[in-house]
Amino acid sequence: QQPVQSPQAVILREGEDAVINCSSSKALYSVHWYRQKHGEAPVFLMILLKGGEQKGHDKISASFNEKKQQSSLYLTASQLSYSGTYFCGTVGGTSYGKLTFGQGTILTVHP
Amino acid sequence: DTGVSQDPRHKITKRGQNVTFRCDPISEHNRLYWYRQTLGQGPEFLTYFQNEAQLEKSRLLSDRFSAERPKGSFSTLEIQRTEQGDSAMYLCASSPFLSSYEQYFGPGTRLTVT
Numbered sequence: 001q002q003p004v005q006s007p008q009a010v011i012l013r014e015g016e017d018a019v020i021n022c023s024s025s026k027a028l029y030s031v032h033w034y035r036q037k038h039g040e041a042p043v044f045l046m047i048l049l050k051g052g053e054q055k056g057h058d059k060i061s062a063s064f065n066e067k068k069q070q071s072s073l074y075l076t077a078s079q080l081s082y083s084g085t086y087f088c089g090t091v092g093g094t095s096y097g098k099l100t101f102g103q104g105t106i107l108t109v110h111p
Numbered sequence: 112d113t114g115v116s117q118d119p120r121h122k123i124t125k126r127g128q129n130v131t132f133r134c135d136p137i138s139e140h141n142r143l144y145w146y147r148q149t150l151g152q153g154p155e156f157l158t159y160f161q162n163e164a165q166l167e168k169s170r171l172l173s174d175r176f177s178a179e180r181p182k183g184s185f186s187t188l189e190i191q192r193t194e195q196g197d198s199a200m201y202l203c204a205s206s207p208f209l210s211s212y213e214q215y216f217g218p219g220t221r222l223t224v225t
Contacts, residue, residue: 002153032213041202041216042154087153091212097167098144099214101153 001025003090005102012078012109020073020105022088031064031071032089032099035082042087045073075107083109113137115217117203123223124193131189132220136205143186144214145178146202154202154216160186161208193224 003024010018022031030049034042046057048064048071059076075082085106089099116135124130136143141162146154157176158168162183175193180186190197200221204214 030212034216041218044213044215047213089153089214097142097159097161097212098156098169099146099154100156104151104153 002100003088003102005086005088005105007105008103009106010108012107014080014109014111015077016109018075018078018107020075020086020088020107022071022073022090022102024069024090024092026069026090026092028064028066028069028090028092030091031062032091033062033071033073034087034089035084036087036104037084078107078109080109080111083107115203115205115215117201117217117220119220120218121221121223123225126193126195126224128193129189129191130193130222131187132201132203132222133185133187134203134217135185136203137207137215139207140205140215141183141208142206142212142214143180144204144206145186145188146204146216148200148202148219149198157188190222193222195224198222198224 003022006021032047033045036042050066062073064071085104087101087104089101118133144159145157148154158178160180163180175191178188200219202219204216206214
C-alpha cells in the first residue's frame with residue numbers, strides 16, 4: 001500500500017524551513033528519502049531503519065517513528081538547490097526488496 | 112565508481128512494436144530493480160533481481176513485459192506489442208547486498224508510444 005505524503009506542495013523563500021511527512025499503514029522496515037528534479041532520476045538523500053533513529057547531513061535531516069509508522073524530512077535554511085519533488089519510499093511487509101513510493105511533495109524555493 | 116547507466120535515454124516507437132531497454136548497475140551491486148514512473152507520480156515497482164535470480168515481479172506487470180539479468184550484471188527490460196499506456200519513464204536502480212537496501216537510480220529511459 002502506497003505511503004501518504006503531506007503536504008502535496010510547499011513554497012518557501014530562501015532561508016526558510018520545511019517539514020515533509022510520510023505515513024504508512026503497514027509495518028515498515030525502512031524509509032528512504034529521494035529528491036527528484038524535473039526530467040532527472042531520483043537522487044538518494046538518506047535511509048532510516050526501524051529503531052526510531054534520526055539522521056541528517058548538512059541542513060537536511062529525517063526521523064522515523066516506528067510506533068506510528070511515520071517519517072519526517074526536515075529541511076532547514078532552504079537553498080534554491082533544494083527545489084524539486086521529494087519522495088519517500090518504504091520497505092516493509094513481506095517484501096524487503098522493493099520500494100513503495102509516496103505520491104511526492106513538490107518543494108519550490110524562491111530567492 | 113560510475114553510477115547506474117541506462118540505454119537508450121529516449122525511445123519513440125509505434126504502437127504494436129517491441130522495445131528493449133538496457134541497464135548497467137553500479138559494479139558489485141548484486142541487486143537490480145526496475146521501476147516505471149509517469150508524470151506527477153512516484154516510481155512504481157516492476158521487478159527486481161538478486162544476482163541473476165528474479166525474486167519479485169509486480170502483479171501490475173502484464174505478460175507483455177519481461178526482464179532478464181542473465182549473468183548477474185546488466186539487465187534488459189523488454190516490452191512486447193507496446194501500447195500508448197506504456198509511455199513512461201523506465202528507471203533502473205541497483206543496491207549492494209546490505210541490510211539497508213539503499214537504492215541508486217539511473218537516468219532512466221523515456222518511452223513514447225505513438
